[in-house]
Amino acid sequence: MQTIQGLKLMTMEDADQLNEKENLKLFKKHIGHNLGKMLSMLGFADVIPVRANGMYITLNDGREVLDMTGHVGVLVVGHNHPRIINARRKWAEREGLETWKFFPSPYQAALCHNLSLVFPEDLEVVFFCNSGAEANEGAMKLAEKYAGPGRELIVYTDISFHGKTHATLTVSGSEKHQNHHFNQLENCTMVKYGDINDLRRVIEENMNSKGATRVGTFIVEAIRTEGVVIPDKNYFKEVRELCDQYDIVLIFDEIYTGFGRTGKMFAFEHFEVSPDICSFSKAFGGGKATFAAFITKPWIFNKAYSKMNEATLHSTTYNGYGEEIVSAMETMHIINDENLVSNSEEMGEYLLKRLEEVKNEFPDIVEYVSGIGLLTCIKFKSKTKKMVKLFSNRGGETIDKFITGAIITLLFKKHNILTFTPPHDSSQLLITPSLIINKKQIDFFIESLKEVLSENLWKVGFDYIKKLTPL
Template identity: 35%
Template sequence: MNMIRVAEAQNSPEINNERSLLSLEQSFDLDNNSANRLYSEHLNKYMLQLFDILGLKDMDMKGARGVEIWLNDGRTLLDFSAGLGVLGLGHNHPRIIEAERKCHERKIVDCIKVAPHKLQGALAYNLSRFLPAPLAVSFLAVSGAEANEAAMKLSERVQTPKGKKKFLCMQGAFHGKTHGALSLTTATDVQSGFLLGVPKENVIYARYGDIGSLREAISAETDGSGGNSIIAAIVETIRGTSCEIPPAGYLTEFVQHCRDNDILSIFDEVKVGMGRSGRFCAFQHEAAVPDIVTLAKTLGGGKREVAAMVTSQVLFDRAYGNKQDCNLHSSSFSGLGESCAVAIETLNILQDERLIENAERMGDYLSKGLQRLKTKHPKHVLDVRGRGMFQAIRLNFHQGLAEKLVDIDRNPLFQTYQTVLIGALVRELYDRHDILVHFQPGARDILHFMPPFVVREKQIDKLIAALDDILSRGLGDATVRFVAKNIKRVFKGIA
């Protein structure tokens, strides 16, 4: 590949000399050092520092397909992070690329706000075919947080005329970082320093997976006449931060308790919906049907920002059921033509290629491999959790060399010593085994595996073998190498 440096680009005759703009071709061909400098100076230098700590700053990507990412240095990576759930179909699925080509060939209208767009209706119809009745009416959005905001606003429109003023969410939940969704997010300290869209006094909490705790929270808000102040209760059907599955029957009871108390139920399927759990939605492992469900990530086929809130016609009518109110909630970029086309094709791919079934089958295969690791390395692996293409292992960082590294917590770049240890594993898998995985700041002892639904057994075998190699050598071995590679930052932070 013909790489280009920023300094050379600025002197190129192809450049717009008035503003020294980079052309698209020059942007494609930036060398890695120049690209990182632009990222540091014009995006987020602190994120770049975190990528550097994990060894990922110099991941100079050439292309990708399916589960594989190809680097300019000749390495081929297996992507078990999948854009944190976005890449259900994998990178650059050929039918998604073809769907985009068809849009360009037809010169479709991408954005029209003064007339209906046929692709919006087609997408909403297709979504309804995957969901149980009465979930049939969609609001299209561009992110999971925005879909959750739409769910909150619809709930408010339905319930606030009754005098209800509060939302019930789960302790440790994550629903997004926009102001409204952030109000219901307690998984990490992401609320710190922000004014919230919903005041704290209007948010109450229950323990995840604990129906007794849900009952207590509702009871505490119930007055003498039997009424309560709760607009809606929202829950992740599989917890995104810790990869926890609630007890069997929990979601069904959750919905029933909400209905018995005139509380709307919202299931957040942003991360695990669209087939990742081995069902289109994770709640479909039970008989539960919520009032509202939110979807995103895989819906965009790995190429477009598409999300949806889906509810019943009855609730939509109660919230926005007249010509004056029908557009009270809207978004400039929701339902763009090509985005809808890609989402339509995504749903067809899931069905035609039986990828949801493959997610369940490969999930069983992955789970068995992780369970073997737990049996072989009981001192290191405490728990295997999740289902389908969203699984994780919980690691024991309170033994061996790890105990001697607790003082590293004084380094502000490492919030806790657990961050060092989980970071060491992420870097070891990348440096030595060409595998990408991730963890969440709110659960630093849990290593996540979220491969695309197209993953094959031999690719899972490579992951299991890599983890076995690392655990056989001991967590301390990987940690020593990680600290050695970041020693300058460690001493700088301590100093």
């Protein structure tokens, strides 16, 4: 402990000495009781990770765990890639300027140049920030400013997630059952994902006498992450045409799918279209920096922020720190040098093929599998609803957790594999490993999953439910 003005502050060494029970106690007290309980129920609080490299996490009990989550898509190049660590070390040893607030940064300029090369068309003006939600906030503000008065309507889709700030929650259709807790933006309208006629209806219903529509912005995920929902191949071509016709700013949210996740550098490339603004994060920092950005076309940015007094109309304190820039720059080089986009496509096809095997072998448990690149999922059936209802009054969400909770727990405890379920559908596993994964690791995961699905999920599932709702 270190003492500052009578306060006994814990040190890194003190944290290293915490055992599992002490760690969980502090976590529940200071971070979240129910979150700690949930992690404990899944078995994740019984151990403490002490090291992470590539596809694996080493625990304090000596086990090596295969990480099939990519930590929610962040670890595009795996845990602690040595090239990123080395780049950050070299930067730190320079003792250079970290906060480029008053000088034009050559490092930001170089990274922006690189981004303009990997993005299509004339997407080349970049704004750096810290999280996907912040990137989407900035993108929507830019679109609103560009559209101008009378064009304030923002359209979003029914299955979507763009963040948890007030604005991004408003345009997150998958959060609509939770949104009544919070204030929401006005002038936001939801349409059905993948339905061009629904989008056209909203545009035309909001036409004024001069032939202009109130719709100024359409924000959408090119591929919906949860459930891996892929629209008809012509959908986004028609979206692009509508947006061009009515001067609507098209924002593609590539927070999860960007930088190779779907087997192409960006998910929108599967549809041969390009956005007016694109937001990205997660993989951008290479798992070592909390980093995000949006990129846009110069004529959109210049029209929106054309005046000198508008140069900082949208800003943030942490606008591209040196170490974040270095991490992102090296990450992009690794993706290129190690051919990770191609590996994502190849390994994704193999993983999906093997998941289809699982579906065929366990038709009573598996409802469907879906995937593109290394964005894959497997959805389980809630066949046991009547029995589970005898043990719980929590409703459908708890019932869905019966199967997935059991599978996640058994994969972790018996097979040393880390998996997770997305926040809006507890009946599925979202499988998004780092893009460095190989066939041997995929085979190990699939064979382990088959063993788990062959086991008595009833006992594990009921134990899980009983912890959630004691009998």
